[in-house]
Amino acid sequence: xxxxNGYATLDEVxxxxxxxxxxTVDDSLLETSIxxxxxxxxxxxxxxxxxxxxxxxxYTPEDNFLTQVEDVRTITTLKTSSMGDxxxxxxxxxxxxxxxxxxxxxGGIETPATxxxxxxxxxxxxxxxxxxxxGEAAVQVVGEFGYATTPIAIKQAAILYSLRQFKxxxxxxxxxxxxxxxxxxVGRFDPDIEALLMPYRRVLMA
Numbered sequence: 001x002x003x004x005n006g007y008a009t010l011d012e013v014x015x016x017x018x019x020x021x022x023x024t025v026d027d028s029l030l031e032t033s034i035x036x037x038x039x040x041x042x043x044x045x046x047x048x049x050x051x052x053x054x055x056x057x058x059y060t061p062e063d064n065f066l067t068q069v070e071d072v073r074t075i076t077t078l079k080t081s082s083m084g085d086x087x088x089x090x091x092x093x094x095x096x097x098x099x100x101x102x103x104x105x106x107g108g109i110e111t112p113a114t115x116x117x118x119x120x121x122x123x124x125x126x127x128x129x130x131x132x133x134x135g136e137a138a139v140q141v142v143g144e145f146g147y148a149t150t151p152i153a154i155k156q157a158a159i160l161y162s163l164r165q166f167k168x169x170x171x172x173x174x175x176x177x178x179x180x181x182x183x184x185x186v187g188r189f190d191p192d193i194e195a196l197l198m199p200y201r202r203v204l205m206a
Contacts, residue, residue, distance in 0.1 A: 003031050005050040007038045007150050007158030016159050017166070030166055037161035041154065046202045047071055049154045052146035058137035061124035067139050071112035075099070075143040078116070084127050084136040096120030109199050112147065157196040164190060 003010065013030055014021055042048050047070070054076065061067040078097060079088035097120065099113035116139075118124055125138045150158075 003035050003038075005038060005048070006031075006034045007041060007049060007154050008034050008162055010034065012155075012159055013162045013166070016163055026166075029169065030162070033165035034158065034162045037158050037165050040161060041157060041197060045197055045200050047200070049147045049150045049200075051144075051148055054142070054144050056140065056142045057145065059139045059141065060137050061126060061139055064123040064126055065118045067116045067124055069114060069116055069141060071114060071146055072099070072141060073112045073144045073146075073148060075116075075141055077140075077142040079140045080122065080125055081136070081138045081140070082125065084125060084138050086136070088140040090122060092122055093120065096122050107199065110151075111200075112145075114202070116141070151200065153196045154200065157193045160190060160193050160196075164193075 010027060010030055011021055013034055014023075017030075019026070057070060057072075059067050059069055075094075075097075078092040080090045080092070081088050082090050096118065098117050100115040100117055101111065101113070104110055104113070127136065127138075
């Protein structure tokens with residue numbers, strides 16, 4: 001199978017396992033492990049680390065000045081709906097908003113923008129709870145989403161996680177083997193992987 005949006009390559013994982021690149025016996029299982037590990041990372045971090053491309057997304061503002069968004073690198077068009085009816089009839093200029101975090105970093109780690117702040121002629125429309133349009137997605141964003149390149153920490157986590165996924169074929173029912181204290185079971189989560197992923201984890205409200 002071909003790996004779709006994987007955070008590690010087949011060769012990288014085979015090298016980590018000390019499997020010769022010419023040995024293709026387990027390639028299919030390894031590719032499955034890599035993709036499964038990559039999607040597990042997405043779910044744990046609540047974001048993706050590949051280039052999603054230019055797409056359209058809609059959002060509900062938090063308040064008149066702030067809208068939380070998925071990872072966006074650049075915005076082509078920002079529009080709002082004056083009536084909250086799904087018609088995005090107000091087009092914002094680039095001087096009407098700023099992307100945050102400022103300078104594209106959090107704690108020294110580069111990140112796409114996750115917030116849009118109103119700073120110019122417009123504010124984000126908010127409808128009070130009794131309004132029929134309360135809670136409607138009043139913000140439309142067209143732009144480049146996701147990460148342009150996968151961060152090195154995510155790649156390392158993906159390699160380690162792929163090894164873990166692949167080695168599970170040797171540990172039925174979670175049994176990794178026997179030690180001095182008896183049965184050894186596979187832990188739920190590798191602390192080294194968790195340490196690599198933690199700075200990139202977002203906790204989003206549904």
